[in-house]
Amino acid sequence: MQLRVRALETVLTEKGYIDPAALDLIIEAYETKVGPHSGARVVARAWSDPAFKQALIEDGSKAVRTMGHESRVGDHLVVVENTPTQHNIVVCTLCSCYPWEVLGLPPVWYKSAPYRSRAVKDPRGVLADFGVNLPKETQIRVWDSTAETRFLVLPMRPAGTEGWSEERVASLVTRDCMIGTGLPKKPDQKPEELR
Amino acid sequence: MDGVHDMGGMDGFGKVAPEPDEPPFHAAWEGRVLAMQRAMAYAGAWQIDVSRSAQERLPPQVYLTASYYQRWELAMERNVTERGFADADEIAAGHALRAGKPLQRKLTADLVQQGMTRGSFFRQAQAPARFKPGDRVRTRKIHPPTHTRLPRYARGRLGIVERQHGCHAFPDAVATDKGDSPQWLYTVVFEGRELWGADADPTIKVSIDAFEPYLEPA
Numbered sequence: 001m002q003l004r005v006r007a008l009e010t011v012l013t014e015k016g017y018i019d020p021a022a023l024d025l026i027i028e029a030y031e032t033k034v035g036p037h038s039g040a041r042v043v044a045r046a047w048s049d050p051a052f053k054q055a056l057i058e059d060g061s062k063a064v065r066t067m068g069h070e071s072r073v074g075d076h077l078v079v080v081e082n083t084p085t086q087h088n089i090v091v092c093t094l095c096s097c098y099p100w101e102v103l104g105l106p107p108v109w110y111k112s113a114p115y116r117s118r119a120v121k122d123p124r125g126v127l128a129d130f131g132v133n134l135p136k137e138t139q140i141r142v143w144d145s146t147a148e149t150r151f152l153v154l155p156m157r158p159a160g161t162e163g164w165s166e167e168r169v170a171s172l173v174t175r176d177c178m179i180g181t182g183l184p185k186k187p188d189q190k191p192e193e194l195r
Numbered sequence: 196m197d198g199v200h201d202m203g204g205m206d207g208f209g210k211v212a213p214e215p216d217e218p219p220f221h222a223a224w225e226g227r228v229l230a231m232q233r234a235m236a237y238a239g240a241w242q243i244d245v246s247r248s249a250q251e252r253l254p255p256q257v258y259l260t261a262s263y264y265q266r267w268e269l270a271m272e273r274n275v276t277e278r279g280f281a282d283a284d285e286i287a288a289g290h291a292l293r294a295g296k297p298l299q300r301k302l303t304a305d306l307v308q309q310g311m312t313r314g315s316f317f318r319q320a321q322a323p324a325r326f327k328p329g330d331r332v333r334t335r336k337i338h339p340p341t342h343t344r345l346p347r348y349a350r351g352r353l354g355i356v357e358r359q360h361g362c363h364a365f366p367d368a369v370a371t372d373k374g375d376s377p378q379w380l381y382t383v384v385f386e387g388r389e390l391w392g393a394d395a396d397p398t399i400k401v402s403i404d405a406f407e408p409y410l411e412p413a
Contacts, residue, residue, distance in 0.1 A: 005224040005268055007289035009231060011281045015295030017238055021304040023230035029311060030226070031219045074313030076360070093203030093346050095247050096263065101313065105229075107217050111263045113208040120203045120348065120401050121391055129211040140399050144203065146344045147380050147404035148243075148316040149360055176213075 035104035036175035039152060041067065042102060043178065044170035046079075047157040057081060060152065064102065073101045081154040082180075086139045089126070089180030090151040091119035097145035099152050103175055110179065120144055130181045153180040160187045196340050197347060199255040204348040204391070225264040232267055237310045239299035241274050248342035248370040249273045318377035320362040325407055326381055330356040333413040334383070334405060342370035345409045349401075352389050353413055357402065358382040365406055378406040 012018045042064055046053035056063040060077035077099060080088045092098065093116050098106040109115055119126050123140050127133065134140070143151045155177040161169050164187075176182030202208075220226045232246065249270035250258065261269065275281050285292045302310045326332060336351035337343065344366045360380040368376035387399030 001265060001268065002222065002224045003289075005227050005231075007286055008268065008272060008275070009227055010289050011285050011291050012231060012235070012275070014291035015281060017240065017280065017295060017298055017301065018231060018234040019301060019303045022234055022302045022307050022310065023227060025304055025307040026230035026233050026311065027220075027226035029307070030229070034311075072312045075315040075317060076313075078358075078360075091203075093348075094201055094344060095250070105219050107213065108221075108263070109211050109213045112211065113202055113205075113259065114211045117202040117205040117208045118211070121395075123399060124396060126211055130213065136398070138398065140396075141384075142399065142401040143382075144346065144349075144401060144403045146346060147360070147366075147406070148363060149380070149382075149404050181211075 039102040040173035092145040099150035234302040237302040244366040244370040331413040332410040354383040354385040
């Protein structure tokens with residue numbers, strides 16, 4: 001595959017369509033700049049600032065743009081809030097749509113057939129694969145990303161974090177809890193248990 | 196099209212297997228593929244639904260066994276050749292044998308910052324929205340042989356319009372080179388039992404984002 005990709009890149013470069021130096025910078029951005037730490041900052045701000053949280057729920061793109069992220073967030077970001085009665089999970093059954101600007105590149109499992117096929121039919125089973133077991137009365141809402149809207153889950157703030165700084169609560173926010181396949185870390189969780 | 200890409204609700208693919216400490220890319224070529232796709236999209240060579248459509252048209256056995264970035268590469272080769280940006284003999288040779296086609300613009304290193312921002316899919320409405328939040332709707336039972344974003348598991352189903360997202364470019368038209376054909380977009384939510392039958396977990400609801408042509412009043 002490496003040779004095949006190299007062949008296509010050479011042809012497109014020689015044709016004048018693409019600039020390999022620009023490709024280098026795009027790759028570097030995804031390797032070093034864009035990632036779930038961006039989403040974690042958004043979640044931590046929402047946990048710390050009720051006005052921001054309200055703005056975020058009303059218009060995710062607009063609210064996130066006020067935070068000055070490295071990579072400007074485009075339109076169509078929708079933030080969905082977990083509550084004591086409802087848990088949200090995001091999937092894209094048709095391809096692998098994912099909020100790259102706030103979470104970085106999607107993990108392989110998100111793009112895999114097991115996740116894409118089962119999340120809409122057996123979300124509790126999928127959650128169990130991640131070691132997450134919710135109370136049986138919790139309503140589960142699956143968001144299938146079938147258009148250009150992109151969904152970010154706003155998890156519930158973990159108990160025992162009262163008075164924590166925004167930066168400190170951000171350290172509890174995992175990528176998976178913003179997809180809905182995980183929960184935030186607990187404040188007393190030991191490092192080796194983290195994922 | 197009713198392809199294997201439309202996986203929602205299929206059985207037999209097994210457990211979800213998260214990879215601990217997963218790197219952004221598993222091989223250097225994956226990054227090249229991603230970045231090439233970005234650069235060609237920025238240049239206006241094709242729109243995102245044209246890429247999706249090319250992946251969906253891969254033979255099913257290829258789609259299911261190729262990795263994510265392998266699919267991107269195969270779909271890109273297909274779009275490059277089908278749309279006349281290069282010929283198969285050039286890709287086989289690994290060199291351009293003829294001059295390129297003019298493109299709208301080129302993503303050069305100094306422009307990468309703006310090339311990283313997703314475009315907007317909002318478009319000027321052509322007609323008032325037919326539905327509003329709270330409306331009961333039924334998704335149409337359609338089986339177009341071309342690209343659509345109405346998944347099979349959600350066709351012919353009764354749901355409730357929950358949100359309206361404005362008017363967007365319509366993937367079904369874009370992928371078949373019929374222009375943006377702007378359509379209103381809605382989040383439509385279904386009870387798990389409506390989708391999966393009486394034995395389904397009653398605590399589950401699933402939503403899709405549905406373009407207006409996918410819906411009729413119910």
